[in-house]
Amino acid sequence: MSYLQIRNVWKTYEENVILEKLNFTIEKGEFCTLIGPSGCGKSTFLRMLLGQDTPSRGTILLEGEPLSNEPGSDRGVVFQKYTLFPHLRALENVMLGLEMEHSAFLGKTFGSTRRRIKAEAMEMLSSVGLEQSARKYPSELSGGMQQRLSIAQALVKKPKILLLDEPFGALDPGSRSDMQELVKGLWKQYGLTAFMVTHDVKEAFELGTRLLVFDKVRNDPQSPNAFGATIVNDIKLDKNKRKNKGEEHVKNNETTIATERPL
Amino acid sequence: MRLINLNAGRFSPLLKILPFVILGLVYWIAADARHALNPEDKLLPTFEALGEAIKTMVLVPDELTEEPILYTDTVASLTRIAKGLGIATAIGLVLGILQGTLPLFRSLFSPFSAAVSLIPPIAVLPILLVLFGMEESAKIALIAIGVAPFLVRDTQQRSMELSEELLIKVQTLGASTWQIILRVVLPHVMPRLLDALRLSLGAAWLFLITAEAIASSEGLGYRIFLMRRYMEMDVILPYVAWITLLAFLMDWALAVIIRKAFPWYRKEK
Numbered sequence: 001m002s003y004l005q006i007r008n009v010w011k012t013y014e015e016n017v018i019l020e021k022l023n024f025t026i027e028k029g030e031f032c033t034l035i036g037p038s039g040c041g042k043s044t045f046l047r048m049l050l051g052q053d054t055p056s057r058g059t060i061l062l063e064g065e066p067l068s069n070e071p072g073s074d075r076g077v078v079f080q081k082y083t084l085f086p087h088l089r090a091l092e093n094v095m096l097g098l099e100m101e102h103s104a105f106l107g108k109t110f111g112s113t114r115r116r117i118k119a120e121a122m123e124m125l126s127s128v129g130l131e132q133s134a135r136k137y138p139s140e141l142s143g144g145m146q147q148r149l150s151i152a153q154a155l156v157k158k159p160k161i162l163l164l165d166e167p168f169g170a171l172d173p174g175s176r177s178d179m180q181e182l183v184k185g186l187w188k189q190y191g192l193t194a195f196m197v198t199h200d201v202k203e204a205f206e207l208g209t210r211l212l213v214f215d216k217v218r219n220d221p222q223s224p225n226a227f228g229a230t231i232v233n234d235i236k237l238d239k240n241k242r243k244n245k246g247e248e249h250v251k252n253n254e255t256t257i258a259t260e261r262p263l
Numbered sequence: 264m265r266l267i268n269l270n271a272g273r274f275s276p277l278l279k280i281l282p283f284v285i286l287g288l289v290y291w292i293a294a295d296a297r298h299a300l301n302p303e304d305k306l307l308p309t310f311e312a313l314g315e316a317i318k319t320m321v322l323v324p325d326e327l328t329e330e331p332i333l334y335t336d337t338v339a340s341l342t343r344i345a346k347g348l349g350i351a352t353a354i355g356l357v358l359g360i361l362q363g364t365l366p367l368f369r370s371l372f373s374p375f376s377a378a379v380s381l382i383p384p385i386a387v388l389p390i391l392l393v394l395f396g397m398e399e400s401a402k403i404a405l406i407a408i409g410v411a412p413f414l415v416r417d418t419q420q421r422s423m424e425l426s427e428e429l430l431i432k433v434q435t436l437g438a439s440t441w442q443i444i445l446r447v448v449l450p451h452v453m454p455r456l457l458d459a460l461r462l463s464l465g466a467a468w469l470f471l472i473t474a475e476a477i478a479s480s481e482g483l484g485y486r487i488f489l490m491r492r493y494m495e496m497d498v499i500l501p502y503v504a505w506i507t508l509l510a511f512l513m514d515w516a517l518a519v520i521i522r523k524a525f526p527w528y529r530k531e532k
Binding site: 050052070071072073075076077079081083085086087096097100101104105106107108137139140150153154157159 | 426428429431432433434435436437438439441442445446447450451525526527528530
């Protein structure tokens, strides 16, 4: 059985079809990159995985179980916008998820539990290279550092899937490539299953083991919202042949879309 | 050089006290002029007369209470305003967070608190007097009723300004509703609530003095309205200055508390 199964998922808002006929499965440890034109439903798809939105039709199964319809700790997320807690120092931002797990009422731990959590959070912090900034408030960190912290915060909960919504969109090119290296490293180190929405085709090829291209197959000029987007290209990127970026397309027979478009 | 680029620099402290000095000078000249015409003038007492009156109210024990009147009045008024604001803050915190965080609670209560906030508090004062008479509760209740609706609505707004992404993020960290309120909403709201409280100080003093003027036997507001009957400007003027100073000190103390207790708050902006 596949790790994550997307079964005939549709998303419609009233008359508007956003996504149609999504049918594919994802194995554990895959790094899926999602690309496609603006407004084609990539983020909507990510929101459904997150539980922020529910499919209008169809089901999403994670390890055979339907996804719960609100966000939970099995799915971690990193948004483009920095989502850090301004009143907590960097280390406390990472500790928060663990603390709430151990203390239902106060959401805060003391004594030996706290020390253990602190050590675990510190380890996570150093794996994103922020051990020097543990005592700083988010507002004292640069954009790239804030995004590293955001990743550490999500990963410390060991989510089953990690969702990244254009996580590097607001960063300068230098920190962007640093972050790509970091995410690649973390993905290997923690054996993550990840989804990343991006607008950068090069980044999508470089980071992903699987590239999902969203676009509309059918288009009615009289009523542009009558048809939704779906996955028009599902490319398995062979990790060993990364050097031939994009040349080694492996067609995935699980995709039920008839029309295949060249990228 | 353009005016917008001109800074006071090292003359800044001087500029700050200048208006106060001018006000003092104008008063001095005016009082002097009036006393030149009529040595018995009560409207603008001279600085000497003011000094004498202050000395009496600060040092001479009252026959009834055996404490100087300024002391009795200050203690009475500060106790009332502290209790009133304490109750208002507690109401603002609890209802504001609940309305801002829980959509169900907001649907239930938001229109109601919006309606309640439109009741002019002074119009409620007769009701409070009927209910509580000369008791302390009437005055405390007026302050609480006057200030709480603003604090509730402000706190609701502040809770609602937390970004959707942040709330999603904390849910993916496994937080329950209670944990979100305790660890995310409360720290976000607290310094902002204290800021709102600073803004309500003016209103709180207004309600306090109104209530004291109408139904009280001691307190700063009671005293100035009592002295008005005898045109004792030498008491009224120092009292007004003293009330202003107290209000200023409260505002300043709140600002210090916000800065010390929430060091991240100003940096965030």
